[in-house]
Amino acid sequence: MDLNIGAAFEALIDWLKTNFEGFFEVAATAIGSTTEGLEDVLLLLPSWVMILLFTALAWWVASRGVALFTLVGMGLLDSYEFALFGTEIAVGMGYWEITMETLALILSSTLLSLLIGIPLGIWAAKSDTVDAIIRPVLDFMQTMPAFVYLIPAVVLFGLGTVPGVIATFIFATPPCVRLTNLGIRQVSEEAIEAAQSFGSTPTQMLFKVELPMALPTILAGINQTVLLALSMVVIAALIGSGGLGDPVVQGIQQLQIATGFEGGLAIVILAIFLDRVTQAIGERAGSTAQAA
């Protein structure tokens, strides 16, 4: 018998595929339709309206500087055609549609990360055993080269957006779990005792004291999750997830410097926007829930 680790893992994936086919189909449909739905929503309004909305959001949660960056940066992603002295001129990268594709992918994988990562983080905070089990798994998930996730994702879900979301989800979830766990464990012992001494149920304790007090830390985790998700965009494009990874992949394959650079720049713009906005949300929560 050949005791090959890789073969064992392959066997596991095969076994999952044959025995849980129904489950994977349902999951694929749910993830696929969520992502498509988000994409449709993001593309519902004309791009200039969306750019103004994103700018307003940046202004509201972050600062005027971030808003200005959003306006200019997102403006560059779009394209404009006009005639000047009889010449047709086109400016902008013309990536609006694929930017929204990428945003939809990030949003839906982040949503999945939160849905699974936050409860897992809470559980790990409550139980040292769970924490001890989860910790190495998270390390594994984060250090394994992200490309590797593509293979089982494709085997289980085929090509397209869904395996992209799944691979992104696996890669981006660890900080969400870790920081939820950390945030809850950091809540001061006296605040916990106080809540107990007034007769809180465990649920009241969680929702009225632990989660609110852990919120700034949890939001820092979400910020990291979003950025990790974005870093998967190019990799996900390799399995046909579309989005801003496409021009980069195309640039590499055909050695088109211009295309590759534009794709990369678009990702950076989106990254800065997402980072500043999620960070500002965390800071706002932090200023109201700062530890006493």
Add this chain to the structure above:
Amino acid sequence: MAVIEVEGLWKIFGGDPERARERAREGVSKAEVKAETGSVIAVNDATFEVREQEIFVVMGLSGSGKSTLLRCINRLIEPTFGTVEVHGEDVTAYDDEQLRDIRRTKMSMVFQNFGLFPHRSVLGNVEYGLEVAGMSKSEREEKARRTLDLVGLEGYEESRPSELSGGMQQRVGLARALVNDPEILLMDEAFSALDPLIRDEMQNELLQLQEMWDPAATILFITHDLDEALKMGDRIAIMKDGELAQVGTPTEILTNPADEYVRSFVENVNRTKVLQARTVVRDPRDEEEARLRTDSPSVHPRAPLAEILPTVLKSDQPVAVRNGQGDLKGVVSRSALMEEVTRNAGVDLEEEAVEEAVTAQAS
């Protein structure tokens, strides 16, 4: 009469509690038991009762087990052995539901470092207990506002705890504990983190509140400060290495220290400054009561003996002892006061105090 009865209470952390208890009973010291069994004996066979509406102080040095003892009463810490009864009901046998109920309705707690919720406003903090008990928003807000007025925090309802000074934060802690009119108030070094002046102010206010309440709460008050213990306590328990070295009134503790440990604590105390009028008070005789009109000179039960000395010495009749509300609590006679003040005659300080008082009378 007794509100809380603690019987043979032990709290042993880690190791093999049965064996640790066995060894401790054989007279092995806390440190040796720890070295031998790995168990930390935080509370060692505590038995005492707290009477209705009294302020029962537990005093001891750091690590003596005060906080653990207090937490065994509302079961923030599970006792290892023994029972805690509240109004004759064994709290140690309560299930989660009963425990929540008694915490919501009968006992509340004030913490050394306040234990406030930083994400809630002052009002939100005070409302907390009522909120988890399921009271409606409008009702609990109204009660919380009233309690905040009571502790002198009107106008700060919408502030965050972090915006307040330490003294004010602890007022929030106090209001949060008082909002549901608890019968029992557990206070774990509630004033220890405050500046001396603020601490004094808070002590006086607590005493005043206790006087105003009807019915007054029963207070279990933890401190490591002897002056605070003597000032606040109707009765005091002195704790050492998890054991109660002595339980008694301030006078008893000062006059008859149970052992060397307690004696070493109290030997340098100036009795006339720490003992209060209430320790020498007696019930008035009928004819005295008739004579004691409200406008006759009176002293406060909490006034230190040194302070009431001139008044009592000047009067040829026993002096009335009245609380802040003007209720007659008894009388102090010159002889009773002199007896207390000159006890342990030979101590210079006390002779000085008497002399001072006599000169004051002459002038």
